[in-house]
Amino acid sequence: MRVLIVEDESRLAENIAEAFREGPGFAVDVCHDGEEALLACGAVEYDLIVLDLMLPKQSGSKVLQALRAKGCQTPVLVLTAVSEVKSTIDLLNLGADDYMTKPFDLGELIARARALVRRGKGLRQTSLTYGGLTLDFSAQTVTANDRQIELSPTEYRILEYLMHHPRKIVSKRELLEHLYDFTWEHHSNVVEAHISNLRRKLRGATPQTVVENVRGRGYRLSQRDEFAA
Numbered sequence: 001m002r003v004l005i006v007e008d009e010s011r012l013a014e015n016i017a018e019a020f021r022e023g024p025g026f027a028v029d030v031c032h033d034g035e036e037a038l039l040a041c042g043a044v045e046y047d048l049i050v051l052d053l054m055l056p057k058q059s060g061s062k063v064l065q066a067l068r069a070k071g072c073q074t075p076v077l078v079l080t081a082v083s084e085v086k087s088t089i090d091l092l093n094l095g096a097d098d099y100m101t102k103p104f105d106l107g108e109l110i111a112r113a114r115a116l117v118r119r120g121k122g123l124r125q126t127s128l129t130y131g132g133l134t135l136d137f138s139a140q141t142v143t144a145n146d147r148q149i150e151l152s153p154t155e156y157r158i159l160e161y162l163m164h165h166p167r168k169i170v171s172k173r174e175l176l177e178h179l180y181d182f183t184w185e186h187h188s189n190v191v192e193a194h195i196s197n198l199r200r201k202l203r204g205a206t207p208q209t210v211v212e213n214v215r216g217r218g219y220r221l222s223q224r225d226e227f228a229a
């Protein structure tokens with residue numbers, strides 16, 4: 001999952017970013033003004049945007065309007081100061097999915113953010129299943145045949161992404177963009193090592209379910225022999 005934080009108070013922005021990295025383990029990008037935010041949204045498909053309203057260059061409302069006008073459906077959680085809240089309805093009419101009034105509790109922000117991401121993915125349930133695997137979002141565990149598979153945080157995030165897109169080829173770049181922030185290019189080589197560990201752990205737990213290497217195109221979570229010619 002990859003989140004964009006748009007907040008001009010650098011310290012607050014960094015605190016929110018840290019909370020997303022440490023809690024749900026999202027990849028996080030931070031922008032400090034509205035123009036930068038629109039550029040970032042044009043370049044990357046985010047799973048969630050946390051958007052302050054009072055921003056330099058372009059206000060949060062303008063950013064939100066522009067994104068929705070372009071057909072962007074990414075869930076947006078708005079941050080406002082009390083004095084800025086005209087009414088909840090105004091914010092929702094602009095296309096916000098949720099909002100929080102400053103000062104807010106970081107834990108609550110993360111909890112609401114997780115809920116929005118799940119809804120954004122069309123998943124109201126708290127778990128995903130595929131081919132004998134069950135991934136529990138709240139416990140952040142993966143089980144196969146009632147036995148938990150011990151995964152590193154990165155392996156978990158790779159599998160979570162693949163389980164959101166079962167049977168589809170996911171390019172290495174797409175995967176990297178969802179795992180890391182703007183520094184993703186530096187991680188290009190390690191992702192293969194993570195995939196290979198993940199593959200080995202899945203083989204031990206549920207041999208039917210495999211992470212295939214589709215030559216030159218990427219990776220695919222599938223059932224063994226499903227795509228055999």
Ligand code: CA
Pocket residue numbers: 007008009052053054055
């Ligand atoms: Ca502000």
